[in-house]
Amino acid sequence: MTEDRSPIFQCRDVTVRYGHIVALSDVGAVFERGMIHAVVGQNGAGKTTFARVLAGLVRPASGELEIDGRPLPGGNVNDARKAGVELVHQSFALPPSFSVAEAMQFGADGGGMFTKGGLEKRWQPHLDALDVRVQAKQRIRDLPVETQQGVEIARALVSEAKLLILDEPTAVLSPEGAEKLFERVRRLKERGVTVILILHKIREVLAIADTVTVLRGGRLVDGPLPCAEIDANRLAELIIGPAAARNLKSEDKAPLTRAAALTHVEARETASSRAPVLDMRDVSTRPDLEGPALDKVNLAIRSGEIVGVAGVEGNGQRTLVRAISALSDIVEGQIAINGGDVTNVPLVSRRTAGLRVIPFERNVEGLSLTSSLWENWSACGLLQTKLLSAIKPSQIRKHCDAALKQWDVRYSNVGQRAGSLSGGNAQKVILSREMDEDARLILAAQPTRGLDIGATSFVWDSMRKARGRGCGLLFISSDLDEIFDISDRVIVMLSGRIVAEFHPPYDIAAVGAAMTGVLR
Numbered sequence: 255m256t257e258d259r260s261p262i263f264q265c266r267d268v269t270v271r272y273g274h275i276v277a278l279s280d281v282g283a284v285f286e287r288g289m290i291h292a293v294v295g296q297n298g299a300g301k302t303t304f305a306r307v308l309a310g311l312v313r314p315a316s317g318e319l320e321i322d323g324r325p326l327p328g329g330n331v332n333d334a335r336k337a338g339v340e341l342v343h344q345s346f347a348l349p350p351s352f353s354v355a356e357a358m359q360f361g362a363d364g365g366g367m368f369t370k371g372g373l374e375k376r377w378q379p380h381l382d383a384l385d386v387r388v389q390a391k392q393r394i395r396d397l398p399v400e401t402q403q404g405v406e407i408a409r410a411l412v413s414e415a416k417l418l419i420l421d422e423p424t425a426v427l428s429p430e431g432a433e434k435l436f437e438r439v440r441r442l443k444e445r446g447v448t449v450i451l452i453l454h455k456i457r458e459v460l461a462i463a464d465t466v467t468v469l470r471g472g473r474l475v476d477g478p479l480p481c482a483e484i485d486a487n488r489l490a491e492l493i494i495g496p497a498a499a500r501n502l503k504s505e506d507k508a509p510l511t512r513a514a515a516l517t518h519v520e521a522r523e524t525a526s527s528r529a530p531v532l533d534m535r536d537v538s539t540r541p542d543l544e545g546p547a548l549d550k551v552n553l554a555i556r557s558g559e560i561v562g563v564a565g566v567e568g569n570g571q572r573t574l575v576r577a578i579s580a581l582s583d584i585v586e587g588q589i590a591i592n593g594g595d596v597t598n599v600p601l602v603s604r605r606t607a608g609l610r611v612i613p614f615e616r617n618v619e620g621l622s623l624t625s626s627l628w629e630n631w632s633a634c635g636l637l638q639t640k641l642l643s644a645i646k647p648s649q650i651r652k653h654c655d656a657a658l659k660q661w662d663v664r665y666s667n668v669g670q671r672a673g674s675l676s677g678g679n680a681q682k683v684i685l686s687r688e689m690d691e692d693a694r695l696i697l698a699a700q701p702t703r704g705l706d707i708g709a710t711s712f713v714w715d716s717m718r719k720a721r722g723r724g725c726g727l728l729f730i731s732s733d734l735d736e737i738f739d740i741s742d743r744v745i746v747m748l749s750g751r752i753v754a755e756f757h758p759p760y761d762i763a764a765v766g767a768a769m770t771g772v773l774r
């Protein structure tokens with residue numbers, strides 16, 4: 255840790271507008287050097303915009319910025335880079351077909367012509383020094399997500415960055431992956447790099463950061479506050495505001511503000527013996543790029559039941575969702591939804607039978623970013639409507655507006671492009687579309703990823719309500735705590751197979767052991 259505590263970054267009265275949306279309003283803050291600073295806030299609070307201002311990607315309408323004691327004009331990536339600021343985005347931008355060495359070279363300062371081997375020699379020591387355990391010749395697409403993130407960070411540090419900003423770095427990671435990332439961040443701090451982390455989970459903030467800064471509605475609420483002097487409840491209140499904190503459901507408050515991972519889960523009522531809404535018998539799929547093929551999967555989800563899927567990412571969870579949604583080739587077995595065989599029927603018919611899907615990749619599979627909110631919201635319903643002439647766009651816009659308001663999506667009008675929403679608000683558009691009254695079977699893949707604590711509580715509540723209406727839910731999450739909190743039953747996937755099933759009270763150590771293939 256460096257002893258110098260002078261400001262690495264400060265800003266005054268920074269305002270950013272996108273059209274008539276004010277994303278940041280008169281924000282001023284001073285960040286000390288050599289520390290780990292968390293920036294938190296609800297979806298649409300302005301966190302990403304703040305990061306983009308620092309990195310020169312967005313020019314503020316007004317305000318002043320200073321890096322390392324020198325004014326930064328703003329709105330110029332090269333200026334920000336020269337000043338030592340680097341940003342690693344929410345979604346990675348590494349070309350999948352590149353080798354690690356090629357990806358490192360891409361965008362780095364020249365350094366002459368290199369052979370393939372020469373490039374690998376150039377970058378391997380840099381990767382090793384940052385403890386990114388990878389061979390420079392490996393292809394990006396073959397790397398687990400946390401290694402890809404390690405490469406992104408290594409790439410950001412090529413030019414000796416002084417201030418590294420990571421935008422929601424844990425959103426794509428498993429809990430172990432997040433712990434590894436935090437180790438990496440601590441080592442960067444030891445080397446004197448100041449790190450700004452945009453985070454959602456209070457537990458993560460308190461585990462890693464020295465200070466926390468809270469934004470709400472584009473304004474600075476408080477900060478940087480020393481994390482040692484703030485507790486989880488106070489932080490929750492700052493994030494969502496005192497009134498919303500009072501309304502937070504009591505059963506959700508503890509899981510949302512819990513400072514440590516769960517070690518014990520109480521027994522609770524077990525699921526009903528009602529008819530299955532999903533019945534998969536001996537289902538195997540053809541291998542594809544999305545992960546391991548399913549290998550004789552048997553799974554029944556009953557009406558009024560939430561089945562949690564635990565597993566290290568990449569063990570067939572994606573294929574399971576794809577198989578149920580008619581996106582994977584079934585080579586063997588049967589799938590029934592709501593009592594009807596759907597093994598060979600397309601997604602649209604499965605949707606008519608009550609299937610709804612909250613997909614893993616919201617920007618690719620869940621939304622058309624260039625289409626309007628109302629088009630995105632109504633797209634699936636339109637596919638199921640036989641009489642296209644009966645469709646009234648003005649009615650759809652009205653219904654869409656009402657549904658999005660119910661989910662507290664922050665937007666200016668339903669005609670705006672989905673791509674202009676903040677990450678969490680985009681997720682809420684999908685949720686409002688997929689968790690409708692007619693749903694019978696909901697596949698919820700990481701439904702709370704990137705959501706703030708208020709929205710997370712709302713999703714859990716919506717899932718419980720859907721269960722109450724007799725819906726069956728398959729709930730996939732990399733956050734074991736929320737799986738234990740919400741699920742009536744937990745299955746574990748490993749290499750395309752369901753290898754274990756657990757009932758409450760969950761034996762957390764046994765679930766963890768099953769996830770890694772060590773059955774107890």
Ligand SMILES: Nc1ncnc2c1ncn2[C@@H]1O[C@H](COP(=O)(O)OP(=O)(O)OP(=O)(O)O)[C@@H](O)[C@H]1O
Pocket residue numbers: 272275276277295296297298299300301302303304664665673674675676677678679704706
């Ligand atoms: N390119 C854009 N065009 C129009 N509006 C935008 C654009 N980018 C962001 N916004 C709006 O600015 C506001 C702040 O968005 P920002 O992405 O900074 O929020 P955030 O705190 O990072 O949210 P999240 O946690 O959901 O990622 C939101 O209302 C968002 O819809």
